[in-house]
Amino acid sequence: MENLPILENEWYILNEMLGDLKSKGIHVPVRVNEGLRFTRFIITHYKDTNKESHAHRDYFMELEATLNSVKTTLFALAQEVGVDYVAQWEKKIEEARLKPPPRPRKTFVKGVPRDRGLDLVRIRFDRNIPESELAQIAHRHEVDISSEEEGIVVLSGAKEKVKSVIREIREKYF
Secondary structure (H helix, E strand, C coil), X not given: CCCHHHHHHHHHHHHHHHHHHHHCCCCCCHHHHHHHXXXXXXXXXXHHCCCHHHCCHHHHHHHHHHHHHHHHHHHXXXXXXXXXXXXXXXXXXXXXXXXXXXXXXXXCCCCXXXXXXXXXXXXXXXXXXXXXXXXXXXXXXXXXXXEEECCEEEEEEEHHHHHHXXXXXXXXXX
16 A cells, blocks of 8 residues: 555554643553554564555555544543644654654663563553562562563563463463
């Protein structure tokens, strides 16, 4: 689909707008985050695999519909900030349609070695889990664990060992 780069640009702007609204204290529904994750997955899949020409049209229609839903929700929430704020983001969306998508930035995670044999996973818990239990599981599997913020832990270690920790955590807590 020839408009994949346009949709990707729009995704970047909507993602930036989401962050800005949250920084202003505006409550954004969870479905917006889910919509952005879904659309990013579809965009990345077809872009990275060069399978765009073999893509099923329904995926692109769903991609466009989901992005439009996210956009509608974010612009409705932006009304709370003001008319000038909405106009600023509308201008950014229009400008994004005219330029190529930005290159994704690599994220540096402090304390994790840059070794291809290692894996890094963030897990978000909906309820409080005693850190001592998680530490015991991680220790048993020889994986490093740290708290990133309340409800989020970061696992790092050999890929297979991280996978086994995830399996055990999933069975025990999800």
